[in-house]
Amino acid sequence: MAELPFDxxxxxxxxxxxxxxxxxxxxDAGALLAHLGPVEALGWLVHAAAGSGQAAVGGGRAGRPGVERAVGRWAPRLEGLDIRRELDRLAALGGRLVVRGDEEWPGGLDDLGHRAPVALWVRGAASLGLxxxxxxxxxxRASTSYGEHVAVQAAMGxxxxxxxxxxxxxxxxxxAAHRGALAVEAPTxxxxxxxxxxxxxxxxTALLEQVLASGAVVAEVPPGSVPMRSRFLERNRLIAAGSRACVVVEAAWRSGALSTAAHAAALLRPVGAVPGPVTSMASAGCHRLLRETDAVCVTDAAEILELVGPIGAALAPEPEVARGLLDGLDPVCARVLDALPARxxxxxxxxxxxxxxxxxxxRSALGRLELAGRVERNGGAWRRSRPAPRHPTLS
Amino acid sequence: MAELPFDxxxxxxxxxxxxxxxxxxxxDAGALLAHLGPVEALGWLVHAAAGSGQAAVGGGRAGRPGVERAVGRWAPRLEGLDIRRELDRLAALGGRLVVRGDEEWPGGLDDLGHRAPVALWVRGAASLGLxxxxxxxxxxRASTSYGEHVAVQAAMGxxxxxxxxxxxxxxxxxxAAHRGALAVEAPTxxxxxxxxxxxxxxxxTALLEQVLASGAVVAEVPPGSVPMRSRFLERNRLIAAGSRACVVVEAAWRSGALSTAAHAAALLRPVGAVPGPVTSMASAGCHRLLRETDAVCVTDAAEILELVGPIGAALAPEPEVARGLLDGLDPVCARVLDALPARxxxxxxxxxxxxxxxxxxxRSALGRLELAGRVERNGGAWRRSRPAPRHPTLS
Incomplete structure (x- = not known):
């Protein structure tokens, strides 16, 4: 094994x-990097891959038996490795590498422990601080127009x-989620x-170019890496760890989105699920989350915010509803008003x-109802008052 | 106050x-009846209403201060009371009175304690034992065709x-719920x-006539009683107490159905809520139940049965889904198969x-994948096997 061509x-x-x-x-890599840091871990790997270094440099210090076995996975990728190429490619695209210790490193990722990424390859105008x-x-991906509508509305809110x-x-x-955010000029x-x-x-591509114009596009693998299936599944843990809460808008009974939700739950992030028609297979995964997990039913942005807000600080408002005949009355008055004929x-x-x-x-209830303008006396008889027209509120 | 004209x-x-x-x-009536039974309670009331009996007959034994006050509510209804008229009316309709102690008395109603009904006026072919x-x-009532469809399907199931x-x-x-049951000839x-x-x-009317042809129509008020608002709300407690679980199929943010669910929850009956589109106001009450209460998300009859079945005895089956590329593989085999080119x-x-x-x-994973028929060797190279056609299962 030759020396690597970079510093x-x-x-x-x-x-x-x-x-x-x-x-x-x-x-295994996470554990090794946590023990040695990237520089020493890389030096150890180079020697270990050459078949000479395990005992001499770090075999004992690596500390996990799996790490030794992992050398078999890692060593083939040392061949021809020159990471400056990928960094040049990133720089040519206007991007930047973000590592732990950088100001914009997302602290939430550290909740992943040994599964945390070692670096982020980032393009876009926004700091990951957001x-x-x-x-x-x-x-x-197989969404319905209902799900897309809800995602757009939620993201806008x-x-x-x-x-x-x-x-x-x-x-x-x-x-749809990215589009909704962009529609209100919010970085995503x-x-x-x-x-x-x-x-x-x-x-x-066009959408993601819009995303990076005001927000950011992020990966933990270098430029040139192919989006393999296993990388999609691992990517989901970054989405979960990199945010305060995870909301599944639409998902089939088995869906990658459910793995994101499971990662979020494992990280003690609140999980929300948007319900949909039970006749829609595209909502079956959301209903499964509601049935089988602690996921909270959320129907709009305000309810999503309740997931993350300090308790009681940002309660979703009750939807406005028309006032009913018996609203605001004590039980006795309500029963008396109800007992009056409709006409x-x-x-x-x-x-x-x-x-x-x-x-x-x-007698007492009729008196109170009369004061409240809810009933009228007519000689010896009583009738319900006509409901007053509702004024638009000024506030 | 004259004597009552019946025995x-x-x-x-x-x-x-x-x-x-x-x-x-x-x-108050419930407490009085629990203490004295209907006969003695009625005798006490007749005397109390005549202004002479409170101290002499049962004032002390009634036991609740509210009961004395309640005489003011009950006494006006003694005037002209001859319950044989209502019973004759019921008999003419082929109905029957069901009281506590009768074989078909629904034991669940006793969970209501002092709010339990004193008698049920019943028409229909079926015993309330069901x-x-x-x-x-x-x-x-303001349902959508979606909600009605789900209610029919659930009732049929x-x-x-x-x-x-x-x-x-x-x-x-x-x-819709009654119609669904009738469609599969189940008493409702x-x-x-x-x-x-x-x-x-x-x-x-026509639907309810069908209901009583095979099932039953029940009220706790006698024939001739008007369905006042307060009676609707109290009726809801009977629906909750008279069944093993309560499922809300569609309900606005404020809806009588939510009061039925609240009664069920208070009686420790399981509550289910059917989700719907978040864009539908007719499902807002169901989503509210899912968010704010212990209601369980249910999407079909099998899931509703899980609410009441012994734990684990009747688990709803998972819906069938198409098998994916990496299904049934251990993580290493999955990653290897995933790393093979698609073509x-x-x-x-x-x-x-x-x-x-x-x-x-x-090497090991490729060998196992080959044995499983998931990959093929082609000289020195490996390729994914074509998926086998899925056979319809015979069972």
Whole structure:
């Protein structure tokens, strides 16, 4: 094994190299990096791969038996490795590498422990600092127009309240979530499974270019990396860890979005699920979350915010509803008013019998109802007042 | 106050009379009846109403201060009371009075304590014994065709499994629930807010006649009683107490169906809510139940049965879904299969680099995948096998 052609004592280069050497979510790499840091871990790997270094340099210090076995996975990728190429490619695209310790490193990712990424490859105008106030909106690629509508509305509502939307840049719900945020000029973050040089899927290239114009496009694998299935599944843990809560808008009974929700739950992030018609297979996964997990039913941006807000600080408002005949009345008055005929008038003794209340209670209630303008006296008989026209409120 | 014209020492007549004297849910009446029984309570009331009996007969034994005050409500209804008229009316309609102690008395109603009804006025072919295996399906009168469809399907599924559907006979979801049960020839029970002589609402008369042909129509108020608003609300407690679980199919943000669900929850009956589009105001109450209460998300009859079945005895089956590329594989095999190109073949070293696994792991996984028929060897290269056509299962 020859020496690597770049400066392996540069911590940023070493971290970038590790993001190329180890697959996302490789806990052996995570453990090794946590013990040695990227520079020393890389030096150890180079020696270990050469077959000479295990005992001499770090075999004992690596500390996990799995790490030794992992050398078999990592060593083939040292061949021809020159991470400066990928960094040049990123720089040519106007991007930047973000590593732990950088100001914009998303602290939430550290909750992943040994599954945390070693580096992020980032393109876009926004600092990843906005992830501190972000919610993940995810869902099926095979979405319905209902689900897309709800995703757009939710993302718009979150954006208007200064909350960023994180998603995966995929077709369907992901795209709708990004579009909703962009519609209210709120920065949004797409976390991709492949390299950020390739705005995948191709049909979303224009959308992802809009995303990076005001927000960010992020990957933990270097430019040139292919979005393999396993990388999609591991990418989902970044979406979950990189946001404050995870909301599934639409998902089939089995859907990658459910894995994102499971990651979020495992990280103790609140999970929301948007219900839909039970006749729609595209909502079956959301209903499954509601039935089988602690996921909360959410129907709009205000309810999504309740997931993350301090308790009681931002309660979703009750929807306005028309005032009913008996609203705001104590039970006795309500029963008396209810016992009056819908049309016409009735003498008090009739009201007593119809209501099942005592004459005294009826007299008292009729008096209070009259003061409140809810009933009118007409000689010896009583009738309901016509409802006053409702004025538009001024406030 | 004159004597009552009927035999006040007949327990059935006395219970029937009390269902005319006290409004549904009158806890003072419930407490009095629990202490004295209907006969003695009626005798006490007759004397108390005459202004002479409180101290002499039962004032002390009634035991609750509210009961003395309640005489003011009850006494006006003694005037002209002859409960034999209502019983004759019921008999003319082929109905029967059911009181506590009768074989078909629904034991669940006793969970209401002092709010339990004193008697039930019943028409219909079925014994109320079927309530022991009944589920309440309730919902908004202002239903959508979606909600009605779901209610019909759920009631059909419950009926096919020998579970009776209880509802309120109203327009909308109630009617759809009864119709679904009737469609599979399952007896269903309608609990009305007014007397059973009047199959209210008028537009459902034909439906309610079908209900009583095989099931039952029930009220706690005598024939001739008007369905006042307060009686609707109290009727809801009977629907909740008379069934094993309560499912709300569709309900606006404020809806009587939510009061039925609240009664069920207070009685420790399981509550289910059927989700719907968040854009539909007719589902807002169901979503509210899912968010704010312990209601369980249910989407079909099987899931409703899980609410009441012994734990684990009748788990709803998972819906069938198409098998995916990586289903049933261990993580290493899955990653190797995923690393193979979608079309064409790749030599093993390429698979090693693409997968991020060691050569040994890749060799072993390819061998297992070959045995499983998931990959094929082609000279020195490997390719994915074509998926086998799926056979319709025979069972």
């Amino acid at each position: 392996v004592t540069d911590a940023r280069l070493a971290a970038a190299a590790w993001s190329r050497i180890a697959e996302p979510g490789d806990t 992830l501190a106030r972000a919610v993940a909106l995810v869902g099926a 979150l954006g208007e309240r200064g909350v960023s939307v994180v998603s995966g840049g995929a077709y369907g719900i992901d795209a 973050v797409a976390i991709l499974a492949g390299g950020v040089d390739r705005l995948y899927p191709t049909g979303n 016409g008038a009735a003498p008090a003794p009739n009201v007593v019998r119809a209501s099942g209340l005592s004459p005294g209670e009826v | 006040v020492t007949d327990a059935r007549l006395a219970a029937a009379a009390w269902s005319r004297i006290a409004e549904p849910g009158d806890t 309530l022991a295996r009944a589920v309440a399906l309730v919902g908004a 419950l009926g096919e499994r020998g579970v009776s559907v209880v509802s309120g006979g109203a327009y909308g979801i109630d009617a 029970v309608a609990i009305l807010a007014g007397g059973v002589d009047r199959l209210y609402p008028t537009g459902n 064409g073949a790749a030599p093993a070293p390429n698979v090693v680099r693409a997968s991020g696994l060691s050569p040994g792991e890749v």
